[in-house]
Structures are given as structure tokens and as C-alpha cells.
Amino acid sequence: MLGKVIAIRTVRLIATLFAVSLLTFLMVEQLPGDPILAILPPEALDDLANIERIRKELRLDDPVLTRYFRWVGDALQGDLGKSYITDQPVSDAIKDRIPVTMELAFLATLMAAVLAIPIGAFSAYREGGYFDRAMSGFTTAALSIPGFLAGIFFIWLFTLKFNWLPSTGWNRITDKGLLANLKTAILPSSALALAPLAINARLIRADMIGTLKEDYVLSARAKGLRDRYILMRHALRPSSLTAITVFALQLGGLIGGTVVIETVFALPGLGTRLISGIYQRDVMMIQGITLFIATVYVVVNAMVDVLYVALDPRIRRQ
């Protein structure tokens, strides 16, 4: 059963990836006018010999589909072309920037997951109580505040008012060690974690309110087990399946979501490279990074689908 799910999901994944890459390619290629106008910076367009050389190099005179397949073929081998603004290969830029983005997304997912469990569980345990109502207010607010605004607010509060943490910049783990790294990572990942935290807390609360009404919870109570034990052992376990899949889905979404937060905190991640590429009209860079982020997103989502089936024996047996 699991094998079949994986097979079906793989076929769908390949089809989606094909379509996603085609769309990314065509977005740029179907611009009106000569693609060379989009690829080269305006100041390079006076040099006709150079234009001809690049046109040859990219084989721009081939039909669109031929060039698409060449682009995808190269991409599969890790070659996304190079920026004609900075001369940097796109794949190098991605390799250089991805650790920051991954760390932010990972930390945010972790924070959102770890904090949401006690919040959601306790809200469900005292449904309608003070804590529950306060948390419902908090989740509504957290879901409504845009991430970049939360980021700016954190900078204002923790850097300018309290002077606890640096507002911008990034310490690499390899250079400065874990603690210095976390100092620069904690604010941006907290800003990033707000919305998923709210979603998770709501989800766990709703799920656990249902579970707490089950007979086996009643019988555990009748046996005289402590509330906390029932909450964590009997009620949280069945809820954890949905939770894990949602957490994993968020990880995929956050890799795209870091774009703005990285800009707010001026971090050397993939997002800032995409944005600076946009400001510089660096088409090859935009195309490459968009394809990369979309691919990660699609692959993670597909893996989560499979994970869900693998984790839940009830679905597996069907």
C-alpha cells in the first residue's frame, strides 16, 4: 500500500515539477521583445559584439521548447546559468545563501511546533477559561500581523529599546559558533514563527477538545490518573499525527516565507538575493531562485503526503 502511494505521488511530483519549471521559464521567455533585452542589464546593450556573443552562448536563436529542455537539463545537473549582472553562477549563489534560509525556516518551524503543543493542550483542557480566551485573542492577532511588521517591531523592542540583540547581520555557525549564530537568528525566526505558531495552537486545541471527549479519556480519569499525564499521554498522542504533517508543510512554506524577513533583518539568505536580483533586473537569478524555491516547496509537500500515510496505520491499512 505504502509503495503504491509513493509511486503515485512520485509520478504526480514529476508532472508538477515539469509544469512548474515550464511556467517559470515561460514567465521570462514570453516577455514581449528579444529575450536578450531581459537578460542583459541596460548598460550592456550598446555593445553589439558582446550581445552577439551572449546570444550565441545562450543559443537564443533556437526554438523556445528546445531552450526550455536545455535549461531544465542543465538545472538537473545543478547548472542554472549565470547572472549577467554579477557574473556569478546562479547555483553558486544558491549554495552560498541556502544555509541561512534553511536555518531560519527550520528554527521557526521548531519554535512554532514546540510552543504550540503546551498552549494548544492547555487551552483545550480549560476550554472557555481565561487562558483559552487570552490565547484565542493572541492567535487572532498573530495571524493578522504581517511578518515583516512583527520583524520591525522586534528590532525596535529588543534592539533599540532593550539593546539585547543585534538587529541585522548574520554570524555563521562555522565562523563564530552556535551561540553567536543564535543571537542573530532568534529575532528573525521568531517573527517568522508567529503565524505558524498561531495556526498550530488552534489546530492542536481543536483536535484535543475532540479527543478529550473520548471514552478512553474518561476511563483514564476514572482510574485516577493525573490530568497532566492524561493530557500528554492519552490525548496528545492521537493528535500528534495531524500536527506533524502540518509542521512539515509549514517548513516548505517558510522557505518561501523567509524572503521578506531576511530583507527586514538584512540577512545573507536566498530571499535577499532574490530581492536584490529583482532590484537589479537580474533575470537569470530571479528565474533560478524561483525555480529552486518552488521545487523545494513542491518536493517537501509531496514528502509530507507520503509521511502522513506512513505514520498513520489506519490509512495504511485501507
Place this chain on the structure above:
Amino acid sequence: MSSAVRRFGKAFLEMPLVVKIALVWLLFIVGAAIYSRLDRIFGQALPLQDPFYQPFLFGEAKPVEGPSGAHWLGTDVLSRDNLSRLLHGSWVSLIVAATVVVFGLVFGGTIGAFVGYTKGKVETLTMATLDVILAFPPLVLLLALVAVYKVRNLTMIALVFGVLGIPTYVRIARASTLSVASREFIQAAEAIGTKRMAILFREIIPNIMPALFAYALINAGFVIVVEGTLSYLGLSVQIPEPTWGNMINEGRRDIRQTILPIFWPGLFLTLSVVSLNLVGDWLQQRVAVRSSAL
């Protein structure tokens, strides 16, 4: 007409207090957005309608001012009145959100109901196409499009948002169509030989609209956040035209002295999104109760 007003009045009284406040805030924003453009009709600026006014020559800029009688919410780094700019900026958020909602309800609703009711190859093909668009993280696709097509005015931004918004509406409309289409009253209409298109437009679409509209409110909140984000990055409507997002961006330069120029647009943005979420949630619950009784 009067019965519609009375029904709305009754629904309003049944709302919890926070939802009432949220609705009033939304009406205020809509009013503010319209008011900020009234000079186009009157041919002259009304109070609070001059977001570009700079009461100084170059080199004479005064520092950011706090709230005062003359400038209720203070002034920004270029001595422009914050409140005028906020009202002016609400137009951008309103137009973008309204475009997405109208496109979503009209095109998304119709397409979703059509493919959900007729099924077959058209359905498979449509849904597969939409899945590709939904496969992108929304902000990244938007960034790539805005970057490549160099669109930076309100019409283009609203159109890009509107078109990209359609897929989720199609999905939701299709899902609710599938459940409505299996109901007895649809079978009855089919049995007496009503034309399929008549069933689609008279039975199915009116029945999926309330749920779709409730989603539209929540979606509008999301759209306002994304537009604000794009504006903050300088990739939406361009300065000097004020938007909530680009006001926040401009305010960042002076964050060391004062947070007010960021605080106000941030507050407007957040309150609007909270309000849309609250009203949307409330409507969603009401619709769920109603459709379970259907």
C-alpha cells in the same frame, strides 16, 4: 430593499461585540479610501486630502513631529501629514483586496461551480492547471511576476493579484459544488428536466456563494498583508503615492528617533486584517450552521 436592510440590521445585532467593532472599522476604511479620492470629483482638495504636501523647501525639513492639533497623527520624515497619507493609502489596499474578491467570486466561483457540476475531462484539466499555480509559494510567484513584468502601478498590481487569486476560489467553489450537487433539490430539478445551465446558475451558484464570500473576507485580509509586504519591498505601487507598506518602509529610516511613522500604518494594516478575519470567521460559522440545516 427595506427587508434587506432589516435583515442586515438583525444580523448586526446578533454579532458579538468584537465583530461589530471589526465591521465598523472596515466600513471606516472603505469610507476613508473613497473620501481620499473625492477631490477628483470636487476638483479641489478637502481637509486631510493632501498626502504629498511638503510644508518646507529642501534643506529645511523639520524632524518628525508627534500628534498635534494640526496633524492629528503627527508628520513623517518629510513633514507630510500622517493621517492624510494613511487615508490615501487605504485606497490601494481596498482596490487590490476588492479586485481579488470580485475576480475570485465571479470567475473563481463560476469556473469552480461549472467544473464541479459538469465533471469530466474539463474538470481534470482545469484542476491540474490550477495545481501548478498553487504549487508555487504565493509570495515567490508574485515577486517573480512583478519583477519580470515590471508592473508597478495600481491597475497592474490589482490585476496580477486578482488573477493569481482565482485558483483557490475555484478549488473551494468546486468542493462546495460537489456537496451541493448531491442534494435532493438538485436531483429533483434534474428529474423534472431543468436545463443543466439553469441548475448551475439558479440552484448551485446561489447556494455556494455564502461560504465562498466568507472565505473571500478572510482571503482579503491575506491579500492586504501580501500587498503590504510587496509595498514594503518597494515592488508595489511606487512612491510618492502612499501605501501602508511603503509608509512603513519610509518610516524605517527614522526608527531610532521615533516609531510613530511605522506604528500608524502598521496599526491600520493589522486592524484591517484582524477585522476581516473576525468578520470572516463569524460569517463562516453562521454559514456552516445554515447549510447544515439546509
